[in-house]
Amino acid sequence: MPQDPNSGRRQFLNYILGGGSLTFLASIFYPVLKFLTPPAANDAAVTAVDAGKSDDFPNDSGKIIKFGSKPALVIRDKAGEFKAFIAVCSHLDCTVQYLAKDRVIWCACHNGKYDLNGINISGPPPRPLLPLKVNIQQGTIFISKEA
Amino acid sequence: MPLKKYYDQAYGWVNERIDVDGIIGFMRHKEVPISTHSIWYYFGGISLFLFLVQVTSGILLLMYYRPGPESSYESLQFLVSKVHFGWLVRDLHSWSANLMVLCVFIHMFSVFFMKSYRKPREMTWMSGMVLLGLCLGFGFSGYLLPWNELSFFATKVGTDMAGSLPAVGDFIVRVIRGGPDVTGATLSRFFGIHVAVLPGIFTLVLAFHLFLLQRQGMSQPLSWDKLPAGEKKTMPFFPNFVLRELMFWMFALAVINALAVFFPWELGVKADPFASAPAGIKPEWYFMFMFQTLKFLPPTIGSIEGELVGLAVFSLGGLLWLTLPLWDRWTGTDAAKARYISWIGVAIVGFIIVMTMIGYALS
Incomplete structure (x- = not known):
């Protein structure tokens, strides 16, 4: 079969067209993907918070407070000893x-249990x-991240 | 009668331009098989009807709903207590959503057991599976929108599952939630996904699904393979089947109305991101079997997290189910092997029902 004298040029144009199309799609999808990725929140600075007066905590009780x-x-x-944890189930x-009745830390979602440590x-x-x-x-509880 | 004259004139005007007679003629010639399994043919249509109820009631809800952690719950409280028929519109939306998922499941399993997914209907099955996935996406994204305690923690659990994926997990969770935690940013995203992204994609895939159905016609029951041509009974798609389908639609409307009136959906307690998860946290009923299965898994299986193993098994199962028509190739050649597939289906239905019942019994 005689070779098409334009085949080299045709292939070159196909590469240009294919590459151009891919670049075009990337130029649309890259910004969209970056747009959908939320910027990092700036709350890493919270290291310690005031959890209230120790008298407000009766023995054998637990309370959720905001930590950042x-x-x-x-x-x-x-x-009467205090303990604190990030209250997010692993x-x-x-x-x-x-x-209190079982003296455990309990997650209601899937019935996970932790001891008091x-x-x-x-x-x-x-x-x-x-x-x-x-x-x-002086009677005020401060909780902080462990070093 | 002048009204009839105007109608004829209008019909003639449109018909001259787009050949309405041709479309009706096509529908009259389309035949629907009559067999003992005919009842199952209606569930796809009922699902379509419930989708239309969803769209209509959803548009009405949009007139009052204000997305945001400080406004979502309050706007729904206002809607159900102050707006005329607000409670009805919200309950119709919730009940038709639940019944739609149920009908889609019935439709899928009836297609499965009648083996209607086989050649040439592979694409109809797969597009139907995509529609099922989108339905579940609608359910999951819509569940958060009232911003109540139950939906807040169900969303936390549901989105955190993606976090167990190796390497990309954290990134996916951040993108879905709009940050590391479930917050107002998540609510905005879910709202956008629920009312714009999913309806757009769903409409396109649904159009393709219905196009395939019109193009290929209804699947014939397996028992027809051995029947002589004279004994194969059919009815015209239009008007016979369409009128029967309409009757089912009216029945479905009556059912969701009755459910909305007698079993209204509670709004629950407003979500508080800094409160402990309350007892009785559970997802929508159609996610219950997965939720319960994951609950039964130990923390680690071998050296891998139990959660990840569970998700990998469910994902693999979903992939096999999606591609079923491509690997179930025992059509007519090996009846025993073809029966295996049906037994697998029975086992899956049994597993879903049992796990769902255990889930509700334990919650």
């Missing part, structure tokens, strides 16, 4: 609570809760 953009769980155990992000003891949670440091100064 996350909920934190402050617990006062039966002996399973699927639900907010946990203190269950934040260690996962039953149900689906794969990891312990993130612990926070508790300091009490």
Whole structure:
């Protein structure tokens, strides 16, 4: 078969057209994808918060407070000792609570349980809760990220 | 009668331009098989009708709904308590959404057991599966919009599942949520997806699905393979089948009206991102079997997170189900193997029903 004298030019034009089309699509989809990716929130600065007066916590109770953009769980155990954790279940992000009758930290979403040290003891949670440091100064509780 | 004259004139004017007679003639010649399985043919149409109810009631809800963590719940409270028939429109929207998912499931399984997905209807099956996926997307995105406690935590759980994917998980969660957590940004995204993105895509895929149906006609029951031509009974698509279908549509409308009046949807408690998840958190009923299965999985299977294994199995199952017509090739050649496929279907239906019941019993 005689070779088409224009085949080289035809192929070149096909490459240009194909490459141009891909570039055109990329020029649309790249900005759209970047637009849909939310910018990083600037709340990493929160390292310590005032959780209230220690007298407001009866023994054997727990309370959710705001720790930056996350909920934190402050617990006062039966002996009167304070503990605090980021109250986000390590399973699927639900907010946990203190269950006084069983003395465990409980996630209602999938029945996950943690002991009072934040260690996962039953149900689906794969990891312990993130612990926070508790300091009490003149009757006020301050919780902060552990170093 | 002058009215009849005007109608004839208008019809004649349109007919001269777009040949309406031709379209009606085509529909009269289209035949629908009559068999003991005929009832199942109506569920696709009922799903279509419920979609139309969704669109209509959804547009009406848009007149009052204001998306935002400080306004979503309040606008719905206003809608159901102050606006004339506001409660009815909201309940119709919720009930028709739930019944639509149910009808789509019935439609899918009837097509499966009648083996109507086989050649040449592979694309009809696959486009139907895409429509099912979009329906579930509608359900998931719409669930958050009232911004109540239940929907807030269900969305947290649902979106966090994507986070267990290796490498890209965190990125996907951020894109879906509009940030690292479920916030007002998530609500804005879900609202946009629910009222603009999904309806647009759904309408296109639905048009393609219906085009295939018109082009290829109704699938004949398997038992017809051995019947002599004289014993194959059919009815014209128009007007016989269309009128029967309309009757089912009216029945469906009566059912959703009755449900809306006697079983209204509660608005629940407003979502508080800094409150603990309340007991009894559960997703919509059609996600319950997955929710319950994931609940039963241990934290880790081998060295992999149980959640990830569960999601991988569900994803693989979904892919196999989507591509069913491409690998079920035992048509007519090996009856025993063809029966295996039906038994797999029975097992899937059984699994879904049992897991759903356990889910409700334990919640």
